[in-house]
Amino acid sequence: MRVILTTFVILLTATALIYADSNQWGRRVVGDRLLNASTIVNNSLPVPIKTAVFQYLPPLGSARAPNVTYILARDNVRNGLGGYAALISGGINQTHASVKLSSRPNLGFNFTVEVYGR
């Protein structure tokens, strides 16, 4: 048991180190589902600070739009030189969410944003 637990903690730590710049809001709850997953990349040169806004909106015509439960902005740049993710509107318990992504100076970014809700 202890070995399993230790392995789990090491795995978690390793994941945290690999995805050093990932960010998350809320938590998964029973009955929620993936509403949108998008990978957003900006390597445009020569802009020093690259940005992009990922926007999740409920599907048009949905009578009862799902409420957001969990948002994960996973940094796909695994060397600690990834970008930053900030929630700028909407979010947990709301029907929409916008996450602003930005790079470190003179670098690009590559994020996968996942939005869950129910």
Ligand SMILES: *[C@@H]1O[C@H](CO)[C@@H](O)[C@H](O)[C@H]1NC(C)=O
């Ligand atoms: C997910 O979000 C992106 C960016 O807003 C959008 O282009 C795409 O159509 C969405 N996909 C789904 C399945 O809603």
Ligand SMILES: *[C@@H]1O[C@H](CO)[C@@H](O)[C@H](O)[C@H]1NC(C)=O
């Ligand atoms: C990349 O970031 C720059 C600076 O913020 C912005 O002008 C440009 O539209 C972005 N490109 C993409 C593909 O998001």
Ligand SMILES: *[C@@H]1O[C@H](CO)[C@@H](O)[C@H](O)[C@H]1NC(C)=O
């Ligand atoms: C979303 O949350 C609001 C406020 O708590 C609630 O009235 C509504 O029924 C919820 N929507 C769904 C789809 O659960």
Ligand SMILES: *[C@@H]1O[C@H](CO)[C@@H](O)[C@H](O)[C@H]1NC(C)=O
């Ligand atoms: C972004 O990261 C994803 C996941 O690691 C990868 O599949 C994709 O090729 C990357 N995109 C670019 C343009 O580097």
Ligand SMILES: *[C@@H]1O[C@H](CO)[C@@H](O)[C@H](O)[C@H]1NC(C)=O
């Ligand atoms: C979202 O709603 C749940 C259930 O009503 C509540 O426990 C939680 O504190 C709310 N979270 C936020 C960030 O509003």
